[in-house]
Structures are given as C-alpha cells and as structure tokens.
Amino acid sequence: MKFKGGIHPDYHKLTADHATVVMPLLKRYVIPVSQHIGTPGEIIVERGQEVGRGQPLTSPAGFVSVSVHAPTSGKVKKIADFPHPLGKAQPAVEITSDGEDAWFEDIAGHGDWRDLTPARLKNIIRDAGLVGLGGASFPTHVKLSPPKEKPVDLLILNGAECEPYLTSDHRVMLEHPAEVMEGIGLLMRALGVRKALVGIENNKVDAGEALKRARPVDLDIKVHLLETKYPQGSEKHLIYALTKRQVPAGGLPMDSGVVVQNVGTALSCHDAVKLGRPLTERVVTVTGSAVREPANVMVRVGTPVAEVIDFCGGLTGDVGKVIFGGPMMGIVQSNLAAPVLKGTSGILCLVESEISQFQGAPCIRCGNCVDACPMFLVPSIMGLLVERNRFADLGEYHITDCIECGSCAYVCLSRRPLVQFFKRGKLEWHEHVKQLEGSVS
Amino acid sequence: MTSPGPGDFKFIISVSPHVHSGQDVRSVMRDVILALVPGVLAGIWFFGFDAFRVLVLAVLGCVAFEIGMNRLLGRASTIRDLSAALTGVLLAMNLPSGSPWWLIIVGSGVAIILGKAIYGGLGYNPFNPALVARVFLLISFPVQMTHWVVPAGITTGLDGITGATPLGAAKEAAGLGKSLSETILPDTLQLLLGNVGGSFGEVSALALLLGGAFLLYRGIIRWQIPVGFIGSVVVITGIAHLLQPDRYLGPVVHVLAGGLILGAFFMATDMVTSPVTRTGMLVFGIGCGVLTSVIRLWGGYPEGVSFAILLMNALTPLIDRYTRPRVFGQVSRKLFEEAPSS
Incomplete structure (x- = not known):
C-alpha cells in the first residue's frame, strides 16, 4: 500500500485529539459566488431580501457549476466585490444575521438514500452546492456523472489527509463514522458501483477503526491503512496505492475506472440527502504555532478568517503567514477579511522562523527533487529550463504532469522556488503550444 | 480591513510549499x-x-x-x-x-x-x-606530483622513504616486461589500513569506507555511483587477472590501492558534476569504472580514477537526458505508441 517518491515532512498534527467545537453565530457573513472549479453561479437574491439558512443565493450556470447558500437566516445587506482567499476581490453576497438561524422553508429531508434513484441523488447533491471538500473544490455531481465510454467500477474515499497540520478529515471520520459510511453508500448508488475503498494514512488508526465498526452490512466498503507519506492524498497516488492502477498521464481518475471523493464530502452528501441541508458549514483545522489555541472548528462558509482566528485565541505577534489549507499546497493570505470557503480544510498560521524562504540559489544538481517527485519528473532540469526561458523544451520533460505538490521544493538544498517555476512553466508551455497550433493552421 | 487586529500584522506572501526540510x-x-x-x-x-x-x-x-x-x-x-x-x-x-x-x-x-x-x-x-x-x-x-612518500615512520623510526605506489610499481614491472611475481607489493591488510605510498588522502581504504558509509547512511550520496564504479573495476580487473595473473594485478589490489575508494565515494559522487537520476548515476558509476580499468590496465598512467571521473563528468548532461525516469501514468513510451493500430 504505497507509492514511489514523496517525502516525510514533520506532521505537526497538533489538533488530532481536539474534538470539533462549533463556532457561535456571527452578525455578518460574506459568501463569495465563486467557490468551486467551474463557472460561478448567477446571483438570484436582491439587496434587502430576507433569506433563511440554506437558501440558495445563486443558481448554477451550466453543468460544471453549483449554488452557494445562506449560512444563516437574515438579510442580504450588500452584493459587491469582497476580498477572496485567491487574492483578487470577487463578487460576493453579504448577509446580516437576524440571530434566529432559521432554516429556509423549502428544506426537508429526502428519506433513505436506498429509496432514491441515482439521478435523483445527483440532483440533490448538486442542489446542495456540494464540491470536493479536500481542497480542490470540484463540483461533486460532475464527478459522479462519468461519460458512458468511461466505465467506473470503484469509488475511492480519500481520508489520507497527507498535508501536515490538518486534522479536519481525521475528526470527521472519528466523530461521524456512521454518517460518513452512509454518505459513501449513497455516493456508490449515485455512481452505480458496488465497491468502495477508503484510504487512510496509518497515523489515523483510530479513524480507520471507527469507520470499520460503522460499516453498514449491506455495503462492500473496505477501509485500508496507507503509509504516512506526502502526497498520499493526491488522487493519482491514492488510487495507485490502493489498486496499483495508474491514471494515464493527462487523464482523470475515471480513465482508470475510479472516482475519488473526500471523506468530508461523503458526510456532507449524507446531510444533504438525509436532512435536506445544503453545504453551509464545514470542519476547519485552525492550527500552527502562530495561533494561540489550535482547534478543529465547525465554521460556516462565509465566515471571515479573522473571526475564526479570534475564536481560537488570536494570532501571536511573530506570525509570518496565514495559509488556507496545509503547508505544502495551501494558499497564502494577505487579507484576513477573506472568508472561509467550502474547500477550506485548514487555516494554518506559521511563525516567521518556520517559513521556508525561497532564494533561488543555483541548482547544485543534488538529485533530491528527482527522488522526491511522485510523478517521476526531473524537477532540477525543468527548473533550469524555466529559469533560462527555454519553454519549448518543457514538453519533453512532461511539465503538464506536475501536480504542484511541492515535494521537490521541500527537499531542494538551494531552496529554489520550484513550484513557482512550474506554475509559470505550464502557462508558458501552453502559450507555446497555442502558437505552434496557430502557425500550423 | 474590516475587523480589528489583522492590520497589525505583516504577512509574508509567497507561493507554496511554505515549509522546508531544513537541509541546505x-x-x-x-x-x-x-x-x-x-x-x-x-x-x-x-x-x-x-x-x-x-x-x-x-x-x-x-x-x-x-x-x-x-x-x-x-x-x-x-x-x-x-x-x-x-x-x-x-x-x-x-x-x-x-x-x-x-x-x-x-x-x-x-x-x-x-x-x-x-x-x-x-x-x-x-x-x-x-x-x-x-x-x-x-x-x-x-x-x-609522483614524488610519493612511503610511510615507514611507524616501524622504522624514520620520517619516511620515497618510493612507488603499489599501482605504479606494477605498471613499471609491466613496462619492463617483468612478471608481477618479481615485484614486491604490500599485503592486503596494509592496503586496507593505508600503510602504503600514495596521495595523502587516498591510502587508507578502511578510513575512507567508514566515511563513505556515513554519507550513504545520511542519504547524501546514493549507492549507484560507488557500487557501479567499484563493481565494474572488480569485474574488469578480475577478468584480466584471471586471464593473465602474471601481468595484471588482482581486483582486491585494484580496489584497495590507488584512488578508487576516494574517487568512488567522494569525487565521482560530487552532486554538481554527476547525473541527477538514479539510472544515470549507475551508468555514470559503471562508466567511471570501465575507464579507470582501461587506463590502469592498458593506459600510460598507473592510475586512472581522476581521468575517468573527468571524462564521465563531460558525459553527465547526456546521461541525464537519456536516463529520465518514465513519468507516472506514462503507459508506454512514444516509440511503442507509434506502432500501427488496426
């Protein structure tokens, strides 16, 4: 149960034993329209309108699109551009809470998923605004609808949580094993598969045991413990570790007959079907040595990150970075007014001394990155090609297969900003291909 | 900034990853x-x-x-x-x-x-x-550069006497058409300890192996280069020795005498000038071993480690290019993909 390459960073799972605490209701939430990969929805509420908790604020625009929902009952105060975790201000709906926290009147449970058709389940999941909660935020219903020519026979649940510091999936599996298992069941039904595997890193044995105990007798769900190694939670490497199937380069998991969903997504799918509740809250790990009281917090989507940090005792003076997600792939924040999104698994606050400062010293060809790359690329040479503007040569080095996991940069002796090189290299390579195609036609 | 506090902090903004192994x-x-x-x-x-x-x-x-x-x-x-x-x-x-x-x-x-x-x-x-x-x-x-001091001080009380290295003595004998059996050579134990003539840092195979093991243990060098290097010297000089024991020294002497251990563990493994891929390292190591053996057995110099490594250094970019690992998910190489399909 392992893959080749990868790294063993310090895990710092400070909050693994911290039971999830619920954040009290706030007066104000800001819900960005764009919280997933794909087209943002269209806003369907107006300024001054009263909304109930779970009421859709947008309607999906196209197939790869989902709604966002009101995190509590109250009034639409403003529709405008607000700070967004991705950096640029983006359209969002500001809601002022009325303190009632009353659910929207249309919300009602859909009963046992076993009585619902796959098509109905997918509609419920789409309407609940569900996206992958592991961080990528791809709409869940799209993943559950593979085209006919790509037969899928296996559902894999990602409970690896390989990013250091993060423990939100760990707590979800530990605290809601039965709901997660039911969620897996309904995902299997929606997808039309009879088999599911749950992959968990072996630093969370308790979570694996909890899930095994909660397995419904009518479902073929196997729980596997995997080596604790980063990036075990990368879809391609999780699939490989569990099944030895290799997702073809440039392909999707469904090209090898698999669909991967996060365990937190399974829980939210259960809530969406059983209780009829759209996705308005999630577990967020607030952690790092720059936050005073690290915790796993049930946070409503749209909560400004400053409020979440205040709830956890605030930042220490020597804070250097606030990151959405984990230390390996998380996105750094410049403005603490940005809100928690559906895909926000963690808020990591690092002190300055813990942060890697990338210097871009010359590559000394130590080969550490070649050993660490889980995609078997040659990051050292790719980095030199980008540095020397030799973008046309990047294709030969398969730059598009880079998953930006950061393993190479983590082990780089010269602390070269390799991930940054490759993000740029991919853009330049695509530009180069476009030009080539242009000159041919 | 809407909430109090955040403005009091100065944040570092940079791309992921945000942490590092600490090695430099x-x-x-x-x-x-x-x-x-x-x-x-x-x-x-x-x-x-x-x-x-x-x-x-x-x-x-x-x-x-x-x-x-x-x-x-x-x-x-x-x-x-x-x-x-x-x-x-x-x-x-x-x-x-x-x-x-x-x-x-x-x-x-x-x-x-x-x-x-x-x-x-x-x-x-x-x-x-x-x-x-x-x-x-x-x-x-x-x-x-070939004025060797043979360490004699320990046993004789003298500071040292000058003389040939073991490999030099053998080469000289071969040049004169003499059989190796007429040449006096140090025994294996002396070679292992280093009580022989040579460059100051190359003589004690045992001490160098100790350091090499440390580097392997720390993951700073990979086994491919030293094993490829020493292994190919053993094989080639072993075959030559079997065929003409009077003319060619045995593999044990070839490994322990001269600069092979120093070269294989500390010089050929120089990160900057050796390949970055594991396969490349093995190719590089074997190349060093083959060249060293050829120079020692049939070349004009008694020792060939330095020349061999420098020659292989020149090939490093080429080796890297042709030993790239097969990318994850690359089901077959292009060569095979281009086969006609019906």
Whole structure:
C-alpha cells in the first residue's frame, strides 16, 4: 500500500485529539459566488431580501457549476466585490444575521438514500452546492456523472489527509463514522458501483477503526491503512496505492475506472440527502504555532478568517503567514477579511522562523527533487529550463504532469522556488503550444 | 480591513510549499567534510605533519581564491556554503604529502578559478574542481606530483622513504616486461589500513569506507555511483587477472590501492558534476569504472580514477537526458505508441 517518491515532512498534527467545537453565530457573513472549479453561479437574491439558512443565493450556470447558500437566516445587506482567499476581490453576497438561524422553508429531508434513484441523488447533491471538500473544490455531481465510454467500477474515499497540520478529515471520520459510511453508500448508488475503498494514512488508526465498526452490512466498503507519506492524498497516488492502477498521464481518475471523493464530502452528501441541508458549514483545522489555541472548528462558509482566528485565541505577534489549507499546497493570505470557503480544510498560521524562504540559489544538481517527485519528473532540469526561458523544451520533460505538490521544493538544498517555476512553466508551455497550433493552421 | 487586529500584522506572501526540510548546501558540504575526517586522520597518521601542512594550505588556498573571485566578479560571498573548503580538503587528499607549498597554491587557484568560478560558480561547473586541479598539476608538474612518500615512520623510526605506489610499481614491472611475481607489493591488510605510498588522502581504504558509509547512511550520496564504479573495476580487473595473473594485478589490489575508494565515494559522487537520476548515476558509476580499468590496465598512467571521473563528468548532461525516469501514468513510451493500430 504505497507509492514511489514523496517525502516525510514533520506532521505537526497538533489538533488530532481536539474534538470539533462549533463556532457561535456571527452578525455578518460574506459568501463569495465563486467557490468551486467551474463557472460561478448567477446571483438570484436582491439587496434587502430576507433569506433563511440554506437558501440558495445563486443558481448554477451550466453543468460544471453549483449554488452557494445562506449560512444563516437574515438579510442580504450588500452584493459587491469582497476580498477572496485567491487574492483578487470577487463578487460576493453579504448577509446580516437576524440571530434566529432559521432554516429556509423549502428544506426537508429526502428519506433513505436506498429509496432514491441515482439521478435523483445527483440532483440533490448538486442542489446542495456540494464540491470536493479536500481542497480542490470540484463540483461533486460532475464527478459522479462519468461519460458512458468511461466505465467506473470503484469509488475511492480519500481520508489520507497527507498535508501536515490538518486534522479536519481525521475528526470527521472519528466523530461521524456512521454518517460518513452512509454518505459513501449513497455516493456508490449515485455512481452505480458496488465497491468502495477508503484510504487512510496509518497515523489515523483510530479513524480507520471507527469507520470499520460503522460499516453498514449491506455495503462492500473496505477501509485500508496507507503509509504516512506526502502526497498520499493526491488522487493519482491514492488510487495507485490502493489498486496499483495508474491514471494515464493527462487523464482523470475515471480513465482508470475510479472516482475519488473526500471523506468530508461523503458526510456532507449524507446531510444533504438525509436532512435536506445544503453545504453551509464545514470542519476547519485552525492550527500552527502562530495561533494561540489550535482547534478543529465547525465554521460556516462565509465566515471571515479573522473571526475564526479570534475564536481560537488570536494570532501571536511573530506570525509570518496565514495559509488556507496545509503547508505544502495551501494558499497564502494577505487579507484576513477573506472568508472561509467550502474547500477550506485548514487555516494554518506559521511563525516567521518556520517559513521556508525561497532564494533561488543555483541548482547544485543534488538529485533530491528527482527522488522526491511522485510523478517521476526531473524537477532540477525543468527548473533550469524555466529559469533560462527555454519553454519549448518543457514538453519533453512532461511539465503538464506536475501536480504542484511541492515535494521537490521541500527537499531542494538551494531552496529554489520550484513550484513557482512550474506554475509559470505550464502557462508558458501552453502559450507555446497555442502558437505552434496557430502557425500550423 | 474590516475587523480589528489583522492590520497589525505583516504577512509574508509567497507561493507554496511554505515549509522546508531544513537541509541546505552548507549542511551537506559539512557532512561530506565530516565524512572525510577519518581519511584525513589516517593520512596524517601515516605521513605526519607534512600531510597536515598540505591540508591547511589547500583549504586556506581554496577559500582565499573563492573570496578573491567573488570580489573580482562582484558576487555575494559563498564561503558560508563550505564548498570551497570541501574543494580544498579534496584537493589536499589528492596530492602527495611532500608537495611543495607553491604546488598546493597553484592547485587551489586552478580548482577554484578554472574549475568553478569561470563557469559561474557552484552548480554551473561541469567538472569536479578538485580533479581539474589534480589533473592540471599531474600534467604540468609530473615529477612533483609522483614524488610519493612511503610511510615507514611507524616501524622504522624514520620520517619516511620515497618510493612507488603499489599501482605504479606494477605498471613499471609491466613496462619492463617483468612478471608481477618479481615485484614486491604490500599485503592486503596494509592496503586496507593505508600503510602504503600514495596521495595523502587516498591510502587508507578502511578510513575512507567508514566515511563513505556515513554519507550513504545520511542519504547524501546514493549507492549507484560507488557500487557501479567499484563493481565494474572488480569485474574488469578480475577478468584480466584471471586471464593473465602474471601481468595484471588482482581486483582486491585494484580496489584497495590507488584512488578508487576516494574517487568512488567522494569525487565521482560530487552532486554538481554527476547525473541527477538514479539510472544515470549507475551508468555514470559503471562508466567511471570501465575507464579507470582501461587506463590502469592498458593506459600510460598507473592510475586512472581522476581521468575517468573527468571524462564521465563531460558525459553527465547526456546521461541525464537519456536516463529520465518514465513519468507516472506514462503507459508506454512514444516509440511503442507509434506502432500501427488496426
């Protein structure tokens, strides 16, 4: 149960034993329209309108699109551009809470998923605004609808949580094993598969045991413990570790007959079907040595990150970075007014001394990155090609297969900003291909 | 900023990953220098103060030339990365213990200036700087560079007597058409301990192996280069010895005498000048071994490790290019994909 390459960073799972605490209701939430990969929805509420908790604020625009929902009952105060975790201000709906926290009147449970058709389940999941909660935020219903020519026979649940510091999936599996298992069941039904595997890193044995105990007798769900190694939670490497199937380069998991969903997504799918509740809250790990009281917090989507940090005792003076997600792939924040999104698994606050400062010293060809790359690329040479503007040569080095996991940069002796090189290299390579195609036609 | 507090903090904004293993060039160079300590101590034990003098001069020389070149070229100081100091240690270990001071200084200058700085500094040099210097000196000053002291001090009370290295003696015998059985050679134990003639840092195979094991354990060098290098020397010299035992030394002598252990564990494994892929490292190691054997068995020089490594250094970019690992998910290489499908 392992893959080749990868790294063993310090895990710092400070909050693994911290039971999830619920954040009290706030007066104000800001819900960005764009919280997933794909087209943002269209806003369907107006300024001054009263909304109930779970009421859709947008309607999906196209197939790869989902709604966002009101995190509590109250009034639409403003529709405008607000700070967004991705950096640029983006359209969002500001809601002022009325303190009632009353659910929207249309919300009602859909009963046992076993009585619902796959098509109905997918509609419920789409309407609940569900996206992958592991961080990528791809709409869940799209993943559950593979085209006919790509037969899928296996559902894999990602409970690896390989990013250091993060423990939100760990707590979800530990605290809601039965709901997660039911969620897996309904995902299997929606997808039309009879088999599911749950992959968990072996630093969370308790979570694996909890899930095994909660397995419904009518479902073929196997729980596997995997080596604790980063990036075990990368879809391609999780699939490989569990099944030895290799997702073809440039392909999707469904090209090898698999669909991967996060365990937190399974829980939210259960809530969406059983209780009829759209996705308005999630577990967020607030952690790092720059936050005073690290915790796993049930946070409503749209909560400004400053409020979440205040709830956890605030930042220490020597804070250097606030990151959405984990230390390996998380996105750094410049403005603490940005809100928690559906895909926000963690808020990591690092002190300055813990942060890697990338210097871009010359590559000394130590080969550490070649050993660490889980995609078997040659990051050292790719980095030199980008540095020397030799973008046309990047294709030969398969730059598009880079998953930006950061393993190479983590082990780089010269602390070269390799991930940054490759993000740029991919853009330049695509530009180069476009030009080539242009000159041919 | 809407909420109080956040404005009080200054955040660092940069792309992921946000954490690092903590290893850097300096820590690796320090580990390599540490790994060389047993070999250096053995050299000083056998050759006395003279060897220590070579070491100090070479390290000071290399560091001084590094400082000078940094200043001259307007580069930031690179002394802290310890690479110049390591070059000095390696250069010293590749020199006879009786080297005159000017030879050591010239060598230091060649290593740092011609071996490294003119290419752009550490990371850009195609050839191992210490070996560039050694070969430069060997060709320019052959007398001084082959003036070997045979450590005799321990048993005779003398400071040392001059004489040939084991490989040199064998080569000489072969040149005169004499059988090896007429040549007096040190026994295996002496070779292992290092009580033989040679460059100050190459003589004690045991001490060098100790350091090599440390580097392997720390993951700083990979097994592919030393195993490929030493393995191919064993195979080739072994075959030659089996065929003509009177003419060719056995593989044990070839491994333990001369600069093979020093070269295979500390010189060929130089990160900058050897391949980055595991397969490439194996190819590189075997190439070094084949060239070393060819030079030792049939070439004009008794020793071929330096030449072999430098020649393979030149091939490193090519080796890297053709030993790229197959990318994850690459079901077959293009060659096979282009087969006609019905």
